[in-house]
Amino acid sequence: MAESNALPLVVLAEHFAKLPGIGMKSAQRLAYFVMSMSDSEVKAFADAIVTAHKTVHECSICCNLTDKELCPICENPGRDGSVICVVESPKDVTAFERTKEYKGVYHVLHGLISPIDNVMPDSLRIKQLLARIQNGGVEEVIMATNPTVEGEATAMYISRLLKPLGVRVTRLAFGLPVGAVLEYADEVTLYKALENRNEI
């Protein structure tokens, strides 16, 4: 794009290229696409970016993103406040809500401990989680971070902080995904499935 004839297009493409998963070639294509949009579409798009960034912030209880003081889940009296599901990001809340089975509340960490990426416990919403539990009424904390090195480390770290507070700490079950084919399962998953086997 350095060879492009229109500087504002280059600037726009560079902005697109900063977004995750968008390389310089895609960014250039997106910039050209913006040229083909109508005036009103362009204005609405730019406004949506500014508005979302300005009005969306963290829920003062669970740290999920919301444009209100509290997110709809924390505000809902029908949710069971005694069970907190701890997740890495707001996307994970969306995933659990899709199951339509979980009736407890959430706590969003906004990241996982990863010293290699310079993400230390202090930059996560762990203090807020401890404060919620110290306020009382919480019986179980479900550690629902991803089954990755960082996810496991974060789950371990938080569970050690929580145990002395007398709260039950659980971890998501790991095993074969529904619909999986044994033959293609990786050995760690298969071992977990064997280890966590249940009576039928």
Added chain:
Amino acid sequence: MAESNALPLVVLAEHFAKLPGIGMKSAQRLAYFVMSMSDSEVKAFADAIVTAHKTVHECSICCNLTDKELCPICENPGRDGSVICVVESPKDVTAFERTKEYKGVYHVLHGLISPIDNVMPDSLRIKQLLARIQNGGVEEVIMATNPTVEGEATAMYISRLLKPLGVRVTRLAFGLPVGAVLEYADEVTLYKALENRNEI
């Protein structure tokens, strides 16, 4: 994202999802990413979208995108105005400029004839091309559209319009790409390479 807790985030994700090559999942990820940007980055991004759309328009000679009256290529007295390379889109100009070999000028069609997509000759910049040639001084027109059905049809259509004007009309050479392996070349490319063989 329908289950999300923040409407402005849903709106923003829907805008991202309208961009080419971005599905709803990626759009959601991009919307979350915008949340992590600083105030100034967000403002600069939104401004870049509006500014590019407002200031970038077609060069009054070659129809390439530019933020000036003329694009830098048409304005450059060092370029050979007697040779016009006709391309589908501004991206193709960038590709040719990257070769650093071509010293002529361009004409950007902004599309290819494709009745199935309702793109007829009238919606391309063909009239502008004819006017340039009628103004005189043009000796050769290189049809540099893609070697696809639409690209070939467009090249044929335009060459028929140009022939009566007494201008030389040429087409890009087709053959094996440099570095290709014969074994994996498709039969049409191989046939073209055979047909257009040169003395060594």
